[in-house]
Amino acid sequence: MKRKLILASASPRRKELLRRFDLDFEVRPADVDETPFPGEDAAAYPLRVAVKKAMAAAAAAEDENAIVIAADTAVIVDDDILGKPADETEAEVMLSRLSGREHVVVTGIGLADTASGRTLSAAEQTIVYFHPLSDAEIRAYIASGECLDKAGAYGIQGKGALLVRKIDGDYFNVMGLPLGRLYRLLLRFDADLLKKTGI
Numbered sequence: 001m002k003r004k005l006i007l008a009s010a011s012p013r014r015k016e017l018l019r020r021f022d023l024d025f026e027v028r029p030a031d032v033d034e035t036p037f038p039g040e041d042a043a044a045y046p047l048r049v050a051v052k053k054a055m056a057a058a059a060a061a062e063d064e065n066a067i068v069i070a071a072d073t074a075v076i077v078d079d080d081i082l083g084k085p086a087d088e089t090e091a092e093v094m095l096s097r098l099s100g101r102e103h104v105v106v107t108g109i110g111l112a113d114t115a116s117g118r119t120l121s122a123a124e125q126t127i128v129y130f131h132p133l134s135d136a137e138i139r140a141y142i143a144s145g146e147c148l149d150k151a152g153a154y155g156i157q158g159k160g161a162l163l164v165r166k167i168d169g170d171y172f173n174v175m176g177l178p179l180g181r182l183y184r185l186l187l188r189f190d191a192d193l194l195k196k197t198g199i
Contacts, residue, residue: 003193004066008057013157014071017177023193030057030070042081046072047108047123054110054119061114067190068112073176075152077103082152088142091153095141095163098152100132105152105174109182111189120189124178126169128156133163 007018010029018025030053036045053070061068075082077097085091104127111120133141146160147153154160156167156174170178186194 002065003190004061004064005193006057006061006066006068008053008068008070011071011176013155013175014177017172017175017179018069020179021183021194025069028057028060030054030060032056034072036081042074042076042079043104043106043123043125045081045108046074046106047110047121050108051110051112051119051121054112054121058112058114058117064114066114067186067193068110068114069182069186070110070112071107071177073105073107073151073173075103075105077101084151085148085153088148091142091147092138094153095133095138095147098130098133098154098163099138100130102127102129103152104128105169107173107176107178109178109185111185113189118189120185122181122185124170124173124181126167126171126173126178128167128174129165130163131165137163 005023005025007025007027008030032052034049049072050070054068057068082094085094104125106123106125108123144159146155146158154163172179
């Protein structure tokens with residue numbers, strides 16, 4: 001029986017990136033509590049949440065023969081996790097904090113097999129360096145409307161690219177789904193699933 005592939009994410013960017021594998025998949029977001037634990041290591045947080053999402057989506061599809069892919073991305077500066085800004089004021093605070101310095105983007109990936117209950121996970125890290133930003137540049141970027149649904153208040157795949165001086169690591173990781181890491185995980189998890197990619 002053909003296995004289903006489920007993307008447990010509502011992110012349009014992850015959906016767009018997963019399409020690059022030329023695989024058929026269904027989008028079924030997992031609704032889980034993403035509140036960081038008190039004192040939780042910032043770099044470990046997105047991996048924990050990704051696994052939690054994968055397991056929740058797998059449990060919801062337990063009667064199906066499916067593999068679930070889940071991911072969670074965190075922007076980390078000074079060991080603090082910058083999530084999606086609640087409003088423009090918070091976005092301005094975040095962007096001011098990132099201005100002229102480096103931060104780390106961590107994406108955790110969780111895979112879950114609905115048939116066996118097996119899970120597999122890994123995390124990818126990318127260092128992002130911002131240009132020094134003037135108050136006017138920050139306000140103009142916020143006015144673009146691009147920042148409010150993105151961790152750290154920017155999207156590197158859009159106008160947010162103008163804020164970035166350079167990166168060290170996987171570009172797709174900053175978008176929210178490190179494709180090379182995901183591909184290697186899927187090879188270990190179920191290589192047959194990837195035959196359609198032609199690689």
